[in-house]
Amino acid sequence: xxxxxxxxxxxxxxxxxxxxxxxxxxxxxxxxxxxxxxxxxxxxxxxxxxxxxxxxxxxxxxxxxxxxxxxxxxxxxxxxxxxxxxxxxxxxxxxxxxxxxxxxxxxxxxxxxxxxxxxxxxxxxxxxxxxxxxxxxxxxxxxxxxxxxxxxxxxxxxxxxxxxxxxxxxxxxxxxxxxxxxxxxxxxxxxxxxxxxxxxxxxxxxxxxxxxxxxxxxxxxxxxxxxxxxxxxxxxxxxxxxxxxxxxxxxxxxxxxxxxxxxxxxxxxxxxxxxxxxxxxxxxxxxxxxxxxxxxxxxxxxx
Amino acid sequence: xxxxxxxxxxxxxxxxxxxxxxxxxxxxxxxxxxxxxxxxxxxxxxxxxxxxxxxxxxxxxxxxxxxxxxxxxxxxxxxxxxxxxxxxxxxxxxxxxxxxxxxxxxxxxxxxxxxxxxxxxxxxxxxxxxxxxxxx
Numbered sequence: 164x165x166x167x168x169x170x171x172x173x174x175x176x177x178x179x180x181x182x183x184x185x186x187x188x189x190x191x192x193x194x195x196x197x198x199x200x201x202x203x204x205x206x207x208x209x210x211x212x213x214x215x216x217x218x219x220x221x222x223x224x225x226x227x228x229x230x231x232x233x234x235x236x237x238x239x240x241x242x243x244x245x246x247x248x249x250x251x252x253x254x255x256x257x258x259x260x261x262x263x264x265x266x267x268x269x270x271x272x273x274x275x276x277x278x279x280x281x282x283x284x285x286x287x288x289x290x291x292x293x294x295x296x297x298x299x300x301x302x303x304x305x306x307x308x309x310x311x312x313x314x315x316x317x318x319x320x321x322x323x324x325x326x327x328x329x330x331x332x333x334x335x336x337x338x339x340x341x342x343x344x345x346x347x348x349x350x351x352x353x354x355x356x357x358x359x360x361x362x363x364x365x366x367x368x369x370x371x372x373x374x375x376x377x378x379x380x381x382x383x384x385x386x387x388x389x390x391x392x393x394x395x396x397x398x399x400x401x402x403x404x405x406x407x408x409x410x411x412x413x414x415x416x417x418x419x420x421x422x423x424x425x426x427x428x429x430x431x432x433x434x435x436x437x438x439x440x441x442x443x444x445x446x447x448x449x450x451x452x453x454x455x456x457x458x459x460x461x462x463x464x465x466x
Numbered sequence: 467x468x469x470x471x472x473x474x475x476x477x478x479x480x481x482x483x484x485x486x487x488x489x490x491x492x493x494x495x496x497x498x499x500x501x502x503x504x505x506x507x508x509x510x511x512x513x514x515x516x517x518x519x520x521x522x523x524x525x526x527x528x529x530x531x532x533x534x535x536x537x538x539x540x541x542x543x544x545x546x547x548x549x550x551x552x553x554x555x556x557x558x559x560x561x562x563x564x565x566x567x568x569x570x571x572x573x574x575x576x577x578x579x580x581x582x583x584x585x586x587x588x589x590x591x592x593x594x595x596x597x598x599x600x601x602x
Contacts, residue, residue, distance in 0.1 A: 174543040174547075175543070175546075178543075178547045178550070179550075182547075182550060182551060182554055185571075185574075185575070186554050186558060188571070189558055189569050189571045189572065189575075190558070190561070192569065192571065193562060193565075193567055193568075193569045194565070194567075298565070298566065298567045299566070299567055299568060300568055300570065301568075381500065402500055432500065
């Protein structure tokens, strides 16, 4: 063994190959190799389906709005901060119309599909990308009442968005509130990205707040609540000459100006996508050719 | 003695080039990082610079004769492998940090890298001690 290791270039060559293999494997395992852990149990509610068909048949739909007896959506495009911002005002009559969905109906790492593909499989009227939980090993994941992950993120920001059974949003710190206590209090969905933008009616970020080490303006996706069953969703384009993108503080100010009492930042950057009635509203910059990025999950409104 | 110093200086130059390469990789990656950076990638050049160039500079200045020891090649291979593993581990952590993700395999780069360096140094230390005993 000693003789083998002592050879001048043999060891260097073999070790270089081993190191390259380990490096490549880690990258593939992190970014590409899919690992499905749990399939989502299909819940088919015939009564809901009937309601859905009836409501949709009477819906008034335009390019930027949707209205039926249960769901009202209006989308406006705003130019501000040298950026294009898409603001959706959404009102529903019941919390059950605010839902989440996983790519390929499967919980796991690197299980992905575009926001529009997931939305179409769920017949969503309106959808945005979620928290891209499958890109990380930690952070709470509770979807439609089912716990998929209850490990706390080790990062400084471990704020999660909780949507309870009444459709109310709140922001919690994973290190301070356990998943079990959230379930006991009636949590229906928990998304883990963050940070919280507006909490209890006050802006919760500063000009130096950022996601990870990023310090620039970016495409953003965020959701906020004005009052019971009344929500604001904001998606901004970014990283282009036409649209710079928003800082977290600017994003928080937009929610605050619209009267939101709670607002939470979801996965942004190339993931940011707003889908409405079969069309992509914003200009995502996440795919290989600059289109939609495949993500782990979506938040949507529909039946 | 002159040829020993020359050989060590060659190693120092290689490590200096690798340090510059690490800085360039960080800068090029930064262009595509949308303003996101990672301390692990920014400072990865310190492994070849301090652990490599500076370390061999000290050897060249103070104990160049160790290159003649029988176990030097084993030490050399293991120590360099350790520095390489730590540098690549740091690069990998930087890539994952910038992407906003992590990997359970990352820790093995640090364990293996640190292990190689420790093993190499222990082997060299034992050789130096034994050599002194022979001379005494």
